Amino acid sequence: MTARSPLQNKSFRQLFIAQIIALVGTGFSTIALALLAYDLALNEAGRVLGIALAIKMVAYVFFAPIIGGFVHRLPRKLFLILMDVFRAIVVLMIPFISEIWHIYVLIFVLNLFSAGFKPVFQALIPDILNDEKQYAKALAYSRVAYDLENILSPTFAAIALLYLNYAGLFMINSLAFLISAIIVFGTLFPSDKTTERSGNIVEEVSFGIRSYMKTPRLRALFILYFGIALASSMIIVNTVIYVKDYLYLSDSTVAVLMGASGLGSMLIAFIYPSLNEKMIDKYITQFGVLILALVMFLMSYEPIYLFSLLVWFLTGIGLSLSQIPSGKIVNMSSSPSDRAAYFTAQFSLSHLSWFFGYLLAGQLVFIFGFSFTATLFSMIVIVCLLFSLLIWPNEENNKQMLHTHERFTHSHTHSHEDDHHEHDHDSDNEEHSHDHEHIAVTHEHKFFIDIHHQSWPK
Structure with missing residues (x-):
């Protein structure tokens, strides 16, 4: 500790x-x-x-x-x-x-x-x-x-x-x-604080989702999460169907297969820190999604218990590889003051993916069967991976980004401790609010979508 x-x-x-x-x-x-x-x-x-x-x-x-x-x-x-x-x-x-x-x-x-x-x-x-x-x-x-x-x-x-x-x-x-x-x-x-809110929560959630979708790496992550949700839903929703109607085994086997998936996930949780020293989070996430596409295809094969244990274990590995880095990816895409809004957007959008994943996994297996659904999900996950490869920018040169601000005036709570608020008046560096002007400027720094950066640089 x-x-x-x-x-x-x-x-x-x-x-x-x-x-x-x-x-x-x-x-x-x-x-x-x-x-x-x-x-x-x-x-x-x-x-x-x-x-x-x-x-x-x-x-x-x-x-x-x-x-x-x-x-x-x-x-x-x-x-x-x-x-x-x-x-x-x-x-x-x-x-x-x-x-x-x-x-x-x-x-x-x-x-x-x-x-x-x-x-x-x-x-x-x-x-x-x-x-x-x-x-x-x-x-x-x-x-x-x-x-x-x-x-x-x-x-x-x-x-x-x-x-x-x-x-x-x-x-x-x-x-x-x-x-x-x-x-x-x-x-x-701690003591409960008296706080008045007038639409602040709605505004924060709206800001987080808009900013999330304007950030290229997060758009790619959102697309990947749809594929992740499909693979996860096959495990959560249809393991019981697979065990009962395809393997013809007992209730405890449902938990055993889910436990195999959990074991694969736990293994990656232990080795992720050392793996992250050799690979950036972008590649770890995409590699995990690639594994998910492969195991979804393997699920369509003839059901055999030992083979199923291996497939569920590999699914856990893929789910863990693709999801563990997401917190760091969201964190690196947001400024400290806006972090809560970005994480709220990640929570809402990822669970929206699971919403559709659960519905599709349950309905498609019931209508078309397990093998067809697993093959279809495998193809969709591959498409999600290809889209992420196209729109996720090169992370090697993303620490500093050259960009231009137009001249504009607005009002919000601020201090004078950052480069965007260098103006003179009687107030000290404590936080305060007033109308102030930002001059047109071209400069370079780590870039986030926030109140001063409303669009991603070309």
Whole structure:
């Protein structure tokens, strides 16, 4: 642990542990939900699960920003505890449902509460960690916590299914949420701040998405994420169909195959730092997507258990290679003051990709079969990779970029500590706001889309 590790802060450490426990529990429910869908819908389970997970994405993409816009009006500790308790109650209700539409309703409600966690957690981190470097590391740790659900949960679920049925997995998830609530209750929170907002959240989300799409490397990353989402959706949505209807094996095999994918992902997580010393993130990401295209094609082959284990393992490797660098790519594309807006855009757009991925994976396998869908997805992933090769700029010479500013006048909060605000008046270097003019200038520096740079240089 380094001297500047955010984990040295007790409040952040407790929140981080609570988040990990809740996420691992959610991973148990993901596998249990697949088995429940098969019990209710049999060969239509992939379609049912695809719709359910698409509903989850609706809650994440559309309701997380709304919750983030209103949660500052509520006591944050009470809000987090209530979200955990409500999720625990909803999860306990799932094993008792008897109709497919019940799945859709409860999944929406469950993930509506889950969507409340991310904006609250993001809002707490800068209040708890005042140091910018600690805050940057905390953002990275938060991403690792979300990855843990995919890496560790299937392995634990496979062990649990040796002794329990899938209803037991839902109960474990409910217990995880309650433990998380207890940890949050015992965490010291900073004082809630009185803040007035008038469309600020909407403006920030809009700015982040517009800036994201104006940045060439991020446009390429977004296109790649559609291919990543298709490959990931084949694993999450259709593993249960593959095991039950093609391999004719037991419930525990579903968790074993998902665990194989998690093992491949975990392997890359361990070797990524050394790999990154030899390859830049652009090439690591594109190589991961290439692996995904190949394994999607291999999924179309005759189903054999041991061969399937290898394919699912390689899929985990491809998913990890293509997703781990994304946080760094978004971070290098944004200024510190705009980083939250860019990460919000990445969260929304990537989950939008999963929204379509879940729907396509479930519907196409139901209509055309597993082999056809895997082959089609392989071709789409290749097309996404080719587009990224065309529009992702050369990263070797991107540290400094020569560009020209036109003369313009505007007003916003600023200080005089950067090259864009060298003007004279009575105020000192403290932040302030007034109308000020920027003269026409050509200069060179690390380039981001922000309030002073509205388009990418030709």
